[in-house]
Amino acid sequence: MSRNARKTEILRTAAGVFREKGFHGARIQDVADRLGMQKGSLYYYISSKEDLLRGLVEEPIRAMNQEVRELLDTGYAPAQKLARVIELHLRYFQEHRDIFGIFLREDIELLDQTSDSDLRALLRTYEDYWDELLQEGIADGVFREDIDRSVITKAVIGMCNGTFTWFNPDGRYPIQEIARLLADFALRGVCREESVPSERIASP
Amino acid sequence: MSRNARKTEILRTAAGVFREKGFHGARIQDVADRLGMQKGSLYYYISSKEDLLRGLVEEPIRAMNQEVRELLDTGYAPAQKLARVIELHLRYFQEHRDIFGIFLREDIELLDQTSDSDLRALLRTYEDYWDELLQEGIADGVFREDIDRSVITKAVIGMCNGTFTWFNPDGRYPIQEIARLLADFALRGVCREESVPSERIASP
Amino acid sequence: MSRNARKTEILRTAAGVFREKGFHGARIQDVADRLGMQKGSLYYYISSKEDLLRGLVEEPIRAMNQEVRELLDTGYAPAQKLARVIELHLRYFQEHRDIFGIFLREDIELLDQTSDSDLRALLRTYEDYWDELLQEGIADGVFREDIDRSVITKAVIGMCNGTFTWFNPDGRYPIQEIARLLADFALRGVCREESVPSERIASP
Amino acid sequence: MSRNARKTEILRTAAGVFREKGFHGARIQDVADRLGMQKGSLYYYISSKEDLLRGLVEEPIRAMNQEVRELLDTGYAPAQKLARVIELHLRYFQEHRDIFGIFLREDIELLDQTSDSDLRALLRTYEDYWDELLQEGIADGVFREDIDRSVITKAVIGMCNGTFTWFNPDGRYPIQEIARLLADFALRGVCREESVPSERIASP
DNA sequence: AATGAATGAGCATTCATTCAT
DNA sequence: TATGAATGAATGCTCATTCAT
Known part of the structure; x- marks a missing residue:
């Protein structure tokens, strides 16, 4: 090996x-x-227990970032992209429960260490992608111009991260359904009134 | 003493x-x-270090719950109540950063200990209050009938909890402004199209 | 206790x-x-293993310093003082073999830590006492004026410290006799030719 | 290679x-x-870390012994030989600070291992050379008959070893000057009164 | 109510050394 | 000759907790 x-x-x-x-x-x-x-x-x-943890967390975030990047580069409409990013986020969180569970519990500690850590950079990148997505939607005239991209980005991410605590794979809804509900909620929050896609269009 | x-x-x-x-x-x-x-x-x-932690966390949540209960019992419109609960949530998180910081990091562990702990009950109560709020809004005809109250509740709470990680008191916006932005976002998510309050009305 | x-x-x-x-x-x-x-x-x-060591070494050196101080304050002639300091040095080294053995082996390491440690100060004081003794002898006209006090001090101390390695309590000479021989040797080194005391006077 | x-x-x-x-x-x-x-x-x-250390220490001592042997075999007067051996000793200590530093710190331990080690033999030889030197001086009538050769040898060696701790290459005196001062001191200790060489003759 | 002494289990990390390849 | 992987014993120090006084 x-x-x-x-x-x-x-x-x-x-x-x-x-x-x-x-x-x-x-x-x-x-x-x-x-x-x-x-x-x-x-x-x-x-090199240390902490190093082990850091190495652990970085990989899936990196992979997630890459998938988002690829998604952004497709020709999907912004609303669809948004729905897909949310689904992707939730999927990653569930598929790598182990790691993200650690991440959510320890992230503050981890981030405090070195402000220029890879991890911090990765998280910034993820936020930047969201920002890019929102910008695109605004440019396209589907997202409202008056949203605060930075705050909304963080709001949506927080909302998604929260699923880690409460989502139950054996519960009423599968993760895709949760993703659809959250995406629908988020889209209503960012779309111009007349542009809110009817549900079944928003989600892939 | x-x-x-x-x-x-x-x-x-x-x-x-x-x-x-x-x-x-x-x-x-x-x-x-x-x-x-x-x-x-x-x-x-x-009786133990853990006991100290538990005792610590319960108090502000209890107080928060009580404030929410009182708010629900006022005559405010549901949209206003929602905006105020969000503001209240954020305010508590910031004013008791110490405790909620611990809570967010340790809760899973703590809760796992005894599933019938006071803490778990308090959290359930808080969610119930949100459910009640959403129900009232639907009954009043301002919130959409088709939202999944349980999921939306959790989405909004997650969104609010997230501020703990990213809100910076010395940043661009004061916490009230963040609360307003989040409330606006959430209201668009739950209100019937024609009922989305114009911003300045939504927030108190 | x-x-x-x-x-x-x-x-x-x-x-x-x-x-x-x-x-x-x-x-x-x-x-x-x-x-x-x-x-x-x-x-x-x-507070640590090193602390233990440091605390250990300081005490007897402190005590030794004090005895030397008292000796210097007596009315003995410089030559006699010198002989007695050497005897005192040897006696301390043998009576506290444990500690001085450690000291000699580890001192460099210990001293490097903090240049203003108590230990360093104690050693400096001990050298100062020797310097004072030599000065007194020179002023009295018994020690040669042209000796380099600093170097001679260190030479004598080195000579005395060396006994730790080779002195054998069960050997030919008791420690007092060794002290007498070393004192005699040292006195010849520092006294004006005509002032070298006949052996039996030099040693107490 | x-x-x-x-x-x-x-x-x-x-x-x-x-x-x-x-x-x-x-x-x-x-x-x-x-x-x-x-x-x-x-x-x-x-074969082991200790072996590495042992191998390291023996070489320069062997070389030093050899130089002393050669010096003894010259026709220099005993007083001059003594001065030169001291200088040689100091020079070796400074030129191989690395190794002698280790030696001084660890010797006891090392020697204790096997009492018949090469190292122990080398050290014995070095002392024997000093003894030989003193004997020659006595036979020549320049060194006092009543010195205890064994003790004086150890005293002088101790004095020289001590330089390791306190000699500073950037200090007031170069090592040769220190050697001269120590030799002068030692010569006064061993020479018959009338035979103490005037300083500049004593040192080469 | 409080103290101060003692406990004892716990744990990350280091490092000389070995050995199959 | 040299490598790189693995070993396994060693150890200083921490800290929640107890308890006699």
Whole structure:
């Protein structure tokens, strides 16, 4: 197994452990145990427990950013893009519950470390994409001109992040349906009155 | 000083310490130091560090709930109530940053402990109030009938909670302005098209 | 037992352990074991292993300094004072072999830490006393005017410190005899030719 | 590069690292890093960290011994030889500060390991040379008959070793001057009164 | 009500060394 | 010769909690 594959394996395993026990509750020992290796050997791949966490969180955000970027570059109408980004956000959060769970719990701590960390940059990029999306919608005349893009971006992201706490995969609605409801809610918030797409058009 | 006053003083002090260092980063010693007492003596008032945290978080949520209850009982129009609840939520979060900061970071863990904790009940109550508000708006014919009250409630709460991470008191907007922007966004999401209040009416 | 007595007991015990195993070779555990207490409890009295070492070394040097000070303040002739300081130095080194053994091995490290440490000041004081002694002898006309007081001081101290490595209590000479021989050697080095005291006068 | 050259390079590098960080503070990793090789590879040349240290220390002492031997075999007068040995000692200590610094700090430990180590023998030889020198001076009638050769030897060596701690290359005196002052001091200690050489003759 | 001493379990990290390749 | 991965023992220090006084 290549060094890189090994590192990936370690990250994946750590993700599970951190999720189950929380970052503080998890011991490096636990990660090592689950990998069937010595605690000390882990340090051949990581430099600290915090480093492990950081490495863990960055990857899926990076991937998410990339998917959003690709979406923005398509020819979909802004409203549709918005709905799709929300769905994508929710999907990522659910598919990587382990990691985002950690992220949401620890992010403040993580971000405080170095203001120019990769992580901070990634988050800024994600917000920039939202900003771009809103701008496009305004230029197209479908989103209201008077929205505060920065605040709305943060509002929508907060709304999406919140699903982590309350969404239940075994509940009444599947995640796509939640995404549709949230997108509908958000679109009403940003569209000019006459432009609110009828629901079934807004969501893909 | 009465036992109760002392306990309150301890809670308040702990709140500050937890906020500054995080729950895990704070030591009982720190709390004792700041109170000018021995850490052993603290245990005359509290039963554990976790207990301290729990006691801490419940109070402002309880107070918040009460304010919301009172608001709901006024004669304001639903749209106005909604705007005011959002403002209230944001105001509480900022005024008790210490405590809510902890809460947002630790809640899952805390709640998992005992599913029938007071805390869980308080949070349920807060959601119920939102549900009641939305119901009233629908009954009044101002809110759309087809919104999913449960999902929208959670969406709005998530949106408000998010401010904790990004709101900057020294930033462009004061918290009231943020509240207004979020309320406006939310109202567009829930109101029947013809009922969206013009901005300045919506916010108190 | 008072807090202070306890601390003293800890210092004494640590001295023995450090001497036997060397500072690096000794574990805090060893010290705790020998005291019949928990490792963690030690930290109620000390703040770190290094702190333990520092506290250890300072005390006898302080005591030694004081004895030298008192000696300088007597009416003995400079040559006699010199002989007595050497004897005193050797006696301290042998009586506190544990501690000075550590000191000699670790001093560089210890001193590098903070240039204004108590330890450094103590050592400077000790050298100052030697300087004062030499000055007095020169003023009295018994020590040569052309000696470099600073260098000679260091030479004599080095000579004395060296005994730590080679002096054997079970050897041919008792420590007093060694002191006499070294004093004799040193006196010939610093006295004007005609003033070298006949041996038996020089030593007390 | 031959195995031997490689080993020499390793020793030299290790010397620098040990000097900078101390034996305990230095890691094998550091040595490997500075050599641009893997730490595992080092073990092809050395058998342990301690072995590395031992190998390191022996060489310059061996070289020093040899120079002293050669000096003793010249026709210089004993007083001159003594002055030159002191200068040689100081020069070696300064030129190989790295190694002697380690030696002075660790010798006891190292020597304790195997009492019949090469190192111990080398040190004994060095003392024997001093003894021989003193004997020659006595036979020549320039050194006093009543000195205790063994004690004086150790006194002088201690005095010289001490320079390691206090000599500062950027200080008032260059090392040669210190050597001259110490030699002068020592000569007064060992010479018959009438034989103390006038300073400038004593030193070469 | 408060103290001060003691506890004891817990844990990340380091590092010399080994060894298959 | 050299590599790189893995080992595993070692250890200083923290801290919530207890409890006799």
